[in-house]
Amino acid sequence: MAPSHARRYRTSAPVRERRRKARPKKGGKAGNQGIFHGAREVFISQRYDDYLEAVSKNRAAQDKFWRDLFQDYWSTFPWRLPLDQEPDEEGDWDEPEELTEELEKEKQEIIQRTQKVRGQ
Known part of the structure; x- marks a missing residue:
């Protein structure tokens, strides 16, 4: 006899249907x-x-190709522009007058993360 934890209980079709209908649709x-x-x-x-x-x-x-692609990308989409916003939307996404050390570090991190190529 198989151990009790190895048993598989099957639910009936009506139970599965009821559970499926009870779940909210994600859309x-x-x-x-x-x-x-x-x-x-x-x-x-x-x-x-x-x-x-x-x-x-x-x-x-x-x-x-990659060098040219990223150069064009960063000139079209400023590094501070969120991914969910288009470049023509309202917002001051141009390069700030002065990059503080913290902003420079953030800029380099964003560019480095975005430019990972070939699993580097």
């Missing part, structure tokens, strides 16, 4: 929604063909 698409929406999504999708071309070439071409 929306399941899974990770990603971070590229709106203008950022357009920016990335416009460079997809360049990406495919770069990955078929040597390492120097790939590095140049």
Whole structure:
């Protein structure tokens, strides 16, 4: 005889249906929604063909692609702009006049986290 903890109890179809109906609907698409929406999504999708071309070439071409991509990205989307806001929305997201040591550290951390490529 199998130990009692190994038994599997099956619920009936009516019980499963009742439980399913009792759960609130979450709505929306399941899974990770990603971070590229709106203008950022357009920016990335416009460079997809360049990406495919770069990955078929040597390492120097790939590095140049990433360097150019990030340079364009940061000029279009300031580092202080939250991911859920578009660049044309109200807000002072331009580079501040003076970067304090704390702001400079925050800027470098954001850029470094964003620019992780190839699992570095």
